[in-house]
Amino acid sequence: MDQQWKIETRNVQAGWQPKKGEPRVLPIYQSTTFRYDTAEEVADLFDLKTSGHFYSRVSNPTVAGFEEKLASLDGGVAALGTAAGHTACMLSVLNICTAGDHFIASTALYGGTLSMFTCTLKKLGIEVTLVAPEISPEELRGHIRANTKCIFGETLSNPSLKVLDIEKFAALAHENGMPLIVDNTLATPYLCRPIDFGADIVVYSATKYLDGHAVSVGGAIVDSGKFDWSGGRFPELTEPDPSYHGVVYSQQFGAQAYIVKARVQWIRDSGAYLSPMNAFLINLGMETLHLRMECHSANALALAEFLEKHDKVEWVNYPGLPASPEHDRLRKYLKRGSGVLTFGVRGGMKAGEKVLNSLKMAAVVVHVADVRTSVLHPASTTHRQLSVEQQREAGVSPEMVRVSVGVEHIDDIIADFAQALEQV
Numbered sequence: 448m449d450q451q452w453k454i455e456t457r458n459v460q461a462g463w464q465p466k467k468g469e470p471r472v473l474p475i476y477q478s479t480t481f482r483y484d485t486a487e488e489v490a491d492l493f494d495l496k497t498s499g500h501f502y503s504r505v506s507n508p509t510v511a512g513f514e515e516k517l518a519s520l521d522g523g524v525a526a527l528g529t530a531a532g533h534t535a536c537m538l539s540v541l542n543i544c545t546a547g548d549h550f551i552a553s554t555a556l557y558g559g560t561l562s563m564f565t566c567t568l569k570k571l572g573i574e575v576t577l578v579a580p581e582i583s584p585e586e587l588r589g590h591i592r593a594n595t596k597c598i599f600g601e602t603l604s605n606p607s608l609k610v611l612d613i614e615k616f617a618a619l620a621h622e623n624g625m626p627l628i629v630d631n632t633l634a635t636p637y638l639c640r641p642i643d644f645g646a647d648i649v650v651y652s653a654t655k656y657l658d659g660h661a662v663s664v665g666g667a668i669v670d671s672g673k674f675d676w677s678g679g680r681f682p683e684l685t686e687p688d689p690s691y692h693g694v695v696y697s698q699q700f701g702a703q704a705y706i707v708k709a710r711v712q713w714i715r716d717s718g719a720y721l722s723p724m725n726a727f728l729i730n731l732g733m734e735t736l737h738l739r740m741e742c743h744s745a746n747a748l749a750l751a752e753f754l755e756k757h758d759k760v761e762w763v764n765y766p767g768l769p770a771s772p773e774h775d776r777l778r779k780y781l782k783r784g785s786g787v788l789t790f791g792v793r794g795g796m797k798a799g800e801k802v803l804n805s806l807k808m809a810a811v812v813v814h815v816a817d818v819r820t821s822v823l824h825p826a827s828t829t830h831r832q833l834s835v836e837q838q839r840e841a842g843v844s845p846e847m848v849r850v851s852v853g854v855e856h857i858d859d860i861i862a863d864f865a866q867a868l869e870q871v
């Protein structure tokens with residue numbers, strides 16, 4: 448494959464590279480297992496002495512096609528498909544944090560990630576400190592402890608739509624010998640490549656724009672291969688692993704140490720691997736990622752401009768609007784504004800509900816980032832498990848309506864919101 452290819456070309460051409468007589472399109476390898484000739488060959492695979500697919504709980508050729516494409520798009524050395532985006536977020540942290548460890552995360556996160564970090568990981572003995580994305584370097588340094596293992600943030604947060612200052616957090620992580628993990632779900636590699644700005648690990652909910660058609664749940668972790676694990680903070684990567692006959696990941700796998708460990712420990716033990724069918728569908732979606740992201744972004748900007756001028760709308764949050772406080776950072780880190788916006792209707796929660804219920808084309812669904820325009824009320828759904836205070840910290844207000852702007856004709860999208868606003 449040509450590494451010089453532009454991202455549009457790699458969306459279509461990267462990943463599956465058929466040899467003579469093989470299927471042109473990434474095939475679905477719907478097989479749990481793979482044939483070898485001798486017991487020794489299989490034993491070597493188990494010992495990680497050689498590489499090859501042997502069991503679809505750990506790796507599969509269809510999923511590998513998706514993994515190779517995504518790693519290429521992001522400029523990483525390797526990627527790992529996971530059963531869901533949530534799995535990717537969780538394993539990205541568990542891969543380097545054990546009981547007694549601590550990490551730092553931005554408050555501007557997806558609701559499910561916030562409760563996973565503050566409740567589920569806490570039960571496993573891993574403590575998180577949540578910090579405002581605007582935190583000063585001095586203040587952030589004050590939160591770093593001897594047992595702090597990483598910093599976690601979202602490129603474009605869902606649903607508060609804050610743009611992460613990736614360079615600031617990467618510099619602070621690196622000066623303290625730890626990696627920056629970035630959830631790039633709403634941006635996608637087409638709008639932003641976090642590794643170019645210093646992120647070390649990138650995670651995705653592939654359920655969103657990568658698939659793009661709301662047909663499959665999946666996720667991924669991408670390893671930049673740039674982080675040096677040998678500083679002493681990460682013995683799990685630099686000391687023998689008893690569950691693999693004492694393999695030392697950083698020695699045996701070099702730049703791929705983190706991602707190999709995530710696969711052979713966490714995916715092996717949890718089985719939370721992406722299925723071949725879902726990898727096939729997500730890969731198919733990714734072939735048009737660049738076309739869709741341009742259209743989502745243009746439509747979202749046009750709808751944001753319409754709502755901004757509407758006298759029944761109190762506020763609009765879309766980082767693509769020049770008036771947005773996020774606009775300068777958007778221009779630095781992202782090619783476009785992506786397809787999600789939020790707004791508040793005058794009259795608060797009741798009026799917001801009326802608009803939601805009056806939409807005819809845009810459907811109320813618990814999803815973002817597919818081709819169909821959809822709406823959601825975060826406070827009563829995705830962020831329901833959080834207190835009002837936590838909701839506010841995550842950028843969710845009671846009246847907020849979240850719109851995932853689709854790729855329908857913009858006139859039809861605007862007409863739907865115009866008629867719904869008239870019902871208030």
Ligand SMILES: *Cc1c(COP(=O)(O)O)cnc(C)c1O
Nearest residue numbers: 531532533557605632652654665
């Ligand atoms: C949806 C989402 C997740 C969780 O992904 P699933 O595929 O639903 O498990 C994580 N992060 C962000 C930013 C999301 O939007």
